[in-house]
Amino acid sequence: MTTTKSMNVRGEKLALEEWGNLIESLHDEKTDTALFNIDDKDDREYDAIFLGGGAGGRFGSAYLRAMGGRQLIIERWPFLGGSCPHNACVPHHVFSDCAAELMLQRTFGGTLWFPPMEGVVTSIREVVDLFRRGRTGPHAMMNYQSKEQLDLEYILNAPGRIVDPHTVDVAGRRFTAKNLVLGLGARPQALDIPGSGLKGVYSNVSLVETLDYEPSDTVVVIGGSKTAVEYGAFFSATGRRTILVVRSECLKLIPDAEIRGYVLDRMKEQGVEIWEGSEALRIEDDGEGRVQAVVVRTPDGEKRIETDFVFTALGEIPNSEMPAQALGVEVGPRNEIIVNSRLQTSVPNVYAIGDLIGAPMEMFKARKSGMYAARNIMGFEAHYEPKDFPDFLHTHYEVSWLGLSEAEARVRHRNVVIIKMPPDNPNGLNAALPASDRTMLYAMAKPHMSGYQKLVIDGDSRRVLGAHHVGYGAKDAFQYLNVLVKQGLTVDDLGEMDELFLNPTHFIQLSRLRSGRKHLVDL
């Protein structure tokens, strides 16, 4: 495909609303008009062309530009920001917000101002439509900010074709640069069983792009990690029977066993069926090219589930084929482009960033790898390897963690002290603490649903080794807490902090209750 039509937006200062209208018209009409935002007055050679304007390309460009360099983003979509605001993290958060809302509404249905929800199935399609209408807003912000505030150069709505490590053709023009930065992202791994091409089989990408009917009352989710659970919790919250078909164990990535147990128990309590050790064998056609049923091998034998809606979440495959073919960059076993800690590929002057270089396929890594590539390109040697980062996922809840699990800590340290809420007690989780924002009604009426949290401490050094939280409102805190933990945060430091009560993480005040002791003990 060669894009030939073009529009020069350089001289115009489009407002957010105007950007929104332009993006929608280009996206909806699938026109191939390329948008050029090139600074013709700058006659310097580009320091880098960023192929792909997702998180990595945009942040890498911003950083390189901030350092005084010249950059060009080439992006096939009519907006910057990549898959996140279009079909990944933003819709995921929309669905997770709906799951949390619906769980609350169902739990209190028929009381207070909540309508009875027994047997009510709510629309999936309306939420997808809401997101589809709403996503242009963040898209517009990315384009606006990148042009008016960050002073970036970019060409949108046009795929680039790599000619060599310094040359890219796009929309009938040729651009050269000292370096090429590949930020082409990843795509959902496709399900490869009979019937996986039928209408009614979705990934997170195709769901928001193509859903055009209301799924019936049963959903099959294939996968058991972050994306599978995040979407599965939402489908379940809509009132549909939801079965997670998980090859091994669900949410293995949650490091702490008690936390994982709490998370899974709450999912099951909401009605999510988790079929571990199971595998989808085939999807049956209804005779008109649509899904009619899924056949699953389970530890109890084969089962057939009638449904018209299958959601697959099998991980992501880096889009490395095109650059591998064009440039011969080295590619790893999972289709990822191999880079060193300077983000350099096997081909001189070619860098790769973001999901394209493999795990962890997280936003911070995409953005920071772009930033580090920019530093190296601008002559400042800088090494980046993501490690010791905090992590999170959504069920109907937010689940956040950092550092070591209790079991991991016990392997490495002889004197591990645990502070948790609720504590071990004869009434178990039926304890009206923890409580904080968004869990107050649970804390008052359904205590066991009000969350669970744990701090893992080395009793000898008094240092915090790990922190784990299920509830709401702690995810943001884990970003900053993680920095403090890496600095060597102790239980005594925590005890000296100023809590904003009722704080989602009760770590500060719980630590204070114990920190007077020379010899720490559990709480």
Place this chain on the structure above:
Amino acid sequence: MTTTKSMNVRGEKLALEEWGNLIESLHDEKTDTALFNIDDKDDREYDAIFLGGGAGGRFGSAYLRAMGGRQLIIERWPFLGGSCPHNACVPHHVFSDCAAELMLQRTFGGTLWFPPMEGVVTSIREVVDLFRRGRTGPHAMMNYQSKEQLDLEYILNAPGRIVDPHTVDVAGRRFTAKNLVLGLGARPQALDIPGSGLKGVYSNVSLVETLDYEPSDTVVVIGGSKTAVEYGAFFSATGRRTILVVRSECLKLIPDAEIRGYVLDRMKEQGVEIWEGSEALRIEDDGEGRVQAVVVRTPDGEKRIETDFVFTALGEIPNSEMPAQALGVEVGPRNEIIVNSRLQTSVPNVYAIGDLIGAPMEMFKARKSGMYAARNIMGFEAHYEPKDFPDFLHTHYEVSWLGLSEAEARVRHRNVVIIKMPPDNPNGLNAALPASDRTMLYAMAKPHMSGYQKLVIDGDSRRVLGAHHVGYGAKDAFQYLNVLVKQGLTVDDLGEMDELFLNPTHFIQLSRLRSGRKHLVDL
């Protein structure tokens, strides 16, 4: 009043549920049976008697006990934890959660799964009743944790009478200690105008203790600071006309002018009427001892508001009368007991902590002042003065802040750089960012409601001077971010952190977009 009946709970290991039942029976029946949890096997003299088992007394006791000392709490209520879980921060959070929920439900009423809410007035009384039933849970946890986990000694459901700095009489027994720690808290300042004693005039305390009818469709709130706004936002969210009668300016305590403007605009958008420069003159009797109307002097003349429900939030008055009379401790102009930075009063061996020593009447100060009193009592000189702490309040939103406002920063620094979201742009706040948990539906469909945030930076040193956030899910983070800011956090440090996207505070990624620049500029 002398309590004579008593029950010894020392030998029994009551579970949470048993504690709950016991507390309810004592509280509801208003029996004067004192609960004794005294370690008769410990023949040491008490290092301290804590008079009052609220946040300060309980944390001070826990810390002193953890240091190896012996303590005794004497508390008039049948539970530890004080006013917070009984009628202050916990119900406040319940009401604020309801306000946020109801705003969401009204905004999306009639769409998705939300019922139409136009004209619907929801019950205040049912939420009060829910809280009243639920509050025993946290009470039970405090008693359980304090006895079984923290090994504290306490006497509950019995007021103590101070004999001298070493002696307190309670429930017919006399106890002596090396020191006395006063933690008697504060009470709502009473409204002092004609009619303020009528039925239908409430404070946060009397509301949850005595509300026994459903307020009609108009609410008058007298006050314009944290408590007034937190409860007023809830009353408004129930669908009632809600008028805040504010003597000077509403929410003056929010330091940043733009943030304050956003907060007030969103309250007004929800229908809250804010009458600044106004004063309630008298409350009219309906002839049967109930409120019928409030007469208010406003900048536009006197107005009469018909209502049967008035909520007063005029601040808190320390309960210093009894100790002042019994001991002669020095008391300040706002009824607060004067202490030095070691928490010592003017009387040797008598300490005072918590709300009793005046502003800031915040949970962290109550607890930390207890902890520091314990250190001093145990022979470790320790000085405590709350300063540079983060702060927050609720409207329908969470509002969090730390450090300097933009205006404060511009007075002290010549080169202030602002990073905010949404940024200044021709479409103003109608921008679909920020977005994160609990604001996703707004971000998609009502962008201007999705929050507002600002980072204030010294462009020369690159240090963060202040942070400000309106939205949800950032309050917890401000606890830890505040520590980092006090350490000297820079925009470059922020850019190196690992965000958990979509993070409520977009500070990390926004900083990264600018941190490549030698000379910082606004974003």
